[in-house]
Amino acid sequence: MSDIVAALRAALGDRVLTDPETLAAHRRDYWALAEIHDLLGRGAPPPRAVVRARSTEDVAQTLRICRAGHAAVIPFGGASGVCGAIEATPESVVLSTRGLEGLVRLSDHNLTACFRAGTLGIDAEERVRQDGLTIGHWPQSVALSTVGGWVATRASGQYSTGYGSIEDLVLALEVVLPDGSVLRTRETPRAAAGPDLRQVFMGSEGTLGVITEVTFSLRPLPEASVGQASHFAAFDDGIEAIRRIMRAGWRPPVVRLYDALESQRTFAAWCPAGRSLLILLHEGPASAVKEEVEAVAALSAAAGGDEADVACVGHWLEHRNSVPSFRELNEQGLVVDTIEVACTWDLAPRLYADVTRSLRHVPGILMASAHTSHSYRSGTNFYFTFAVRVEERERMPAAYRACWERTMNASVAAGAGIAHHHGIGRVRRNWLVDEIGDAGVALLRDLKRALDPDGLLNPGVLLPPPGPR
Numbered sequence: 196m197s198d199i200v201a202a203l204r205a206a207l208g209d210r211v212l213t214d215p216e217t218l219a220a221h222r223r224d225y226w227a228l229a230e231i232h233d234l235l236g237r238g239a240p241p242p243r244a245v246v247r248a249r250s251t252e253d254v255a256q257t258l259r260i261c262r263a264g265h266a267a268v269i270p271f272g273g274a275s276g277v278c279g280a281i282e283a284t285p286e287s288v289v290l291s292t293r294g295l296e297g298l299v300r301l302s303d304h305n306l307t308a309c310f311r312a313g314t315l316g317i318d319a320e321e322r323v324r325q326d327g328l329t330i331g332h333w334p335q336s337v338a339l340s341t342v343g344g345w346v347a348t349r350a351s352g353q354y355s356t357g358y359g360s361i362e363d364l365v366l367a368l369e370v371v372l373p374d375g376s377v378l379r380t381r382e383t384p385r386a387a388a389g390p391d392l393r394q395v396f397m398g399s400e401g402t403l404g405v406i407t408e409v410t411f412s413l414r415p416l417p418e419a420s421v422g423q424a425s426h427f428a429a430f431d432d433g434i435e436a437i438r439r440i441m442r443a444g445w446r447p448p449v450v451r452l453y454d455a456l457e458s459q460r461t462f463a464a465w466c467p468a469g470r471s472l473l474i475l476l477h478e479g480p481a482s483a484v485k486e487e488v489e490a491v492a493a494l495s496a497a498a499g500g501d502e503a504d505v506a507c508v509g510h511w512l513e514h515r516n517s518v519p520s521f522r523e524l525n526e527q528g529l530v531v532d533t534i535e536v537a538c539t540w541d542l543a544p545r546l547y548a549d550v551t552r553s554l555r556h557v558p559g560i561l562m563a564s565a566h567t568s569h570s571y572r573s574g575t576n577f578y579f580t581f582a583v584r585v586e587e588r589e590r591m592p593a594a595y596r597a598c599w600e601r602t603m604n605a606s607v608a609a610g611a612g613i614a615h616h617h618g619i620g621r622v623r624r625n626w627l628v629d630e631i632g633d634a635g636v637a638l639l640r641d642l643k644r645a646l647d648p649d650g651l652l653n654p655g656v657l658l659p660p661p662g663p664r
């Protein structure tokens with residue numbers, strides 16, 4: 196194994212890091228269970244080495260050398276993933292993309308911008324804003340995550356209802372395959388040239404290749420941006436209002452409905468107790484925004500909504516990217532996480548009721564709540580939050596797993612999709628078969644074997660372990 200480090204050093208020089216501080220900072224992602232394991236003193240070990248690639252060729256060389264030396268390679272962006280998709284082992288090499296930074300080219304005429312994959316989301320957005328443009332992708336983790344990580348996790352931002360998720364925003368990719376060869380898809384608005392290879396890597400979580408460049412299709416900054424809010428006697432009434440808004444063809448970028456618990460937790464000043472708050476943000480040409488606001492007001496009222504003070508939208512905008520610290524909560528004896536799933540409209544009331552009811556059976560549960568934040572013509576997502584008080588720290592992992600099992604099992608039983616935007620990682624891999632079936636899992640395994648025959652790229656992630664569940 197030390198031969199690997201020597202070989203990497205010979206090829207890549209000071210881009211290969213083995214100092215304890217760097218290794219410690221590249222052990223894992225933001226997974227809540229990894230944080231609990233750290234607290235219990237049995238967190239992921241540091242990797243053997245970290246390669247901070249500065250070019251596509253650096254990535255290709257790293258993959259070739261590690262393949263020849265049979266070393267596992269873990270692609271690492273901002274490490275903001277929340278599903279355990281990064282977990283080092285003492286033999287592994289972590290391949291950080293953070294040295295692959297910055298704008299490659301921007302065309303205002305075509306509304307395109309190509310960034311190196313390790314560029315932080317916020318930096319990419321700020322760069323295109325200098326030219327009056329926007330990517331329109333706003334995950335809450337925009338300041339922590341990289342554009343390559345967005346693609347690798349199949350991410351979805353807070354403005355997705357109007358602007359789309361990452362698969363709608365990416366025009367082209369450059370990807371280094373596990374054998375070191377480089378795949379580039381064409382910057383073209385659409386292609387009927389066989390299957391869309393970009394999709395192979397969207398959601399691949401570092402298991403099929405390393406994304407080195409991402410070209411976005413941009414938008415001009417909107418002329419108008421207008422908030423709107425209403426509250427409903429029942430969460431399901433708010434869901435029905437969103438369904439009618441989507442069905443009518445209106446597309447506000449932000450459409451968020453909070454159940455009564457979350458409305459009180461975050462918006463008590465603007466929402467009467469027991470009611471569910473719906474907040475929206477409309478963007479676009481001023482005349483179109485005006486028309487949308489009026490139409491949405493009428494549809495909300497028809498579904499039982501009462502207009503709410505629009506100041507709650509400003510409150511949300513101000514706080515929307517604050518990042519919670521799992522460690523602080525864990526130290527107070529609390530196990531907390533969020534789980535996002537998706538379903539068609541007909542399943543929504545049952546899914547919300549079944550998951551929250553099932554979570555309430557977990558011993559020590561303090562809270563099981565949800566909001567919906569990404570809607571479509573045919574359905575929506577739910578973003579469940581749970582908090583459990585655990586007296587003995589040793590019991591925290593079991594409490595965590597119990598909440599996940601209950602949420603996943605209730606979602607599968609209701610017929611919902613198991614993951615809306617955080618991905619699979621380690622936490623969901625046992626339910627992948629419920630999502631895509633035995634044939635789907637077998638196809639993914641074949642694809643993995645074809646691209647990465649020795650299984651060296653981010654092993655343990657995405658695919659369920661072989662054998663019975």
Ligand SMILES: Cc1cc2nc3c(=O)[nH]c(=O)nc-3n(C[C@H](O)[C@H](O)[C@H](O)COP(=O)(O)OP(=O)(O)OC[C@H]3O[C@@H](n4cnc5c(N)ncnc54)[C@H](O)[C@@H]3O)c2cc1C
Nearest residue numbers: 272273274275276280334335336341343344350351401406
């Ligand atoms: C507070 C908080 C809020 C969040 N909010 C959202 C949200 O609103 N929407 C959302 O979608 N997600 C959200 N996330 C999850 C996370 O930010 C996203 O999954 C994000 O896309 C991960 O990007 P990253 O660069 O941090 O990837 P990492 O965590 O570094 O990696 C994630 C996975 O992708 C792989 N990977 C990373 N870069 C590459 C690459 N260049 N090539 C190949 N594989 C790669 C890694 O191996 C790993 O499997 C949130 C996370 C936190 C902590």
